[in-house]
Amino acid sequence: xxxxxxxxxxxxxxxxxxxxxxxxxxxxxxxxxxxxxxxxxxxxxxxxxxxxxxxxxxxxxxxxxxxxxxxxxxxxxxxxxxxxxxxxxxxxxxxxxxxxxxxxxxxxxxxxxxxxxxxxxxxxxxxxxxxxxxxxxxxxxxxxxxxxxxxxxxxxxxxxxxxxxxxxxxxxxxxxxxxxxxxxxxxxxxxxxxxxxxxxxxxxxxxxxxxxxxxxxxxxxxxxxxxxxxxxxxxxxxxxxxxxxxxxxxxxxxxxxxxxxxxxxxxxxxxxxxxxxxxxxxxxxxxxxxxxxxxxxxxxxxxxxxxxxxxxxxxxxxxxxxxxxxxxxxxxxxxxxxxxxxxxxxxxxxxxxxxxxxxxxxx
Numbered sequence: 001x002x003x004x005x006x007x008x009x010x011x012x013x014x015x016x017x018x019x020x021x022x023x024x025x026x027x028x029x030x031x032x033x034x035x036x037x038x039x040x041x042x043x044x045x046x047x048x049x050x051x052x053x054x055x056x057x058x059x060x061x062x063x064x065x066x067x068x069x070x071x072x073x074x075x076x077x078x079x080x081x082x083x084x085x086x087x088x089x090x091x092x093x094x095x096x097x098x099x100x101x102x103x104x105x106x107x108x109x110x111x112x113x114x115x116x117x118x119x120x121x122x123x124x125x126x127x128x129x130x131x132x133x134x135x136x137x138x139x140x141x142x143x144x145x146x147x148x149x150x151x152x153x154x155x156x157x158x159x160x161x162x163x164x165x166x167x168x169x170x171x172x173x174x175x176x177x178x179x180x181x182x183x184x185x186x187x188x189x190x191x192x193x194x195x196x197x198x199x200x201x202x203x204x205x206x207x208x209x210x211x212x213x214x215x216x217x218x219x220x221x222x223x224x225x226x227x228x229x230x231x232x233x234x235x236x237x238x239x240x241x242x243x244x245x246x247x248x249x250x251x252x253x254x255x256x257x258x259x260x261x262x263x264x265x266x267x268x269x270x271x272x273x274x275x276x277x278x279x280x281x282x283x284x285x286x287x288x289x290x291x292x293x294x295x296x297x298x299x300x301x302x303x304x305x306x307x308x309x310x311x312x313x314x315x316x317x318x319x320x321x322x323x324x325x326x327x328x329x330x331x332x333x334x335x336x337x338x339x340x341x342x343x344x345x346x347x348x349x350x351x352x353x354x355x356x357x358x359x360x361x362x363x
Contacts (some may be wrong), residue, residue, distance in 0.1 A: 024043055029091035031297050033052070033089075035052055036085040038082075053086060053090065061090070062120065063115060085295075092288075100281070132157065137155070138224075142229070162189060163189070168279050173267040178201060179266050180198060181198040185194040196215075214337045239315065245309045248268070275288065275290050275315075290312035292313070
């Protein structure tokens with residue numbers, strides 16, 4: 001019964017269509033939202049405490065994020081936490097970090113806001129001015145998301161960059177069971193290239209050197225459809241709620257399984273992903289949010305606001321769009337390009353990315 005109610009709630013947020021979808025505030029749907037909301041009534045001087053602002057309000061949010069009125073008391077999170085979550089939702093970028101006890105909280109906060117300000121100056125401002133006029137909807141890409149097949153495509157248009165690049169690294173296991181995989185994609189109207197390399201148990205007896213592969217016959221239309229699907233997924237992570245990250249052998253005492261969509265050697269033991277995000281030609285971050293949890297004001301839905309593992313959207317979309325031969329052999333077009341040591345290191349800015357941080361400065 002709860003599953004039926006969930007489906008109805010998700011469907012209703014696209015069929016009305018919700019105010020947020022019409023006024024370009026993506027990242028929320030019915031009871032679900034990527035931005036943090038108080039689960040109860042509270043007195044607040046923050047004007048957007050109950051409503052997600054539109055993209056045009058982004059400069060105002062940047063100023064509110066450094067306003068001391070919303071900082072909160074020591075040990076108590078104030079409205080600033082909500083403001084930061086709204087910046088992340090609207091921009092589709094995550095520049096704030098998980099902080100520890102000895103972290104310089106104020107320094108990290110100022111650094112994150114500076115990166116969002118750079119994003120607005122380099123990319124967001126132009127996007128806000130043009131996406132309504134030049135953007136379009138991508139219903140075929142929308143259908144690629146597992147939980148969206150029976151839902152109408154959102155009404156807000158997407159304005160995709162003409163040329164872009166991205167790099168994703170996956171690692172799991174330990175000791176002799178370590179698996180590493182790197183996927184790199186470059187897209188432009190002139191040429192598109194998708195390659196990956198992986199190794200299993202490197203440096204141990206029976207381990208492999210890097211195995212290099214390329215995706216055959218990659219078209220520009222395919223790359224843009226992939227980027228549109230990824231953007232929709234970042235906006236609506238809850239649509240992957242039923243996605244199973246790993247196939248676990250329930251008879252195994254250790255309960256260690258393999259990553260679904262990859263060969264059995266891809267263990268789900270200590271998995272982790274590093275994603276560069278989507279970068280422009282100069283290495284500036286266009287989008288790098290990789291959500292694996294979200295918020296809800298539905299009491300019954302509190303237990304269903306994160307994935308089965310801390311692996312976010314990016315790996316799941318890559319896995320489905322460019323499947324391994326062991327996963328969907330009829331659709332997979334990975335072919336071995338060469339074996340042995342790694343190919344020459346890539347020269348684009350995506351290779352310089354670590355943990356979603358761009359080394360590029362503002363234009």
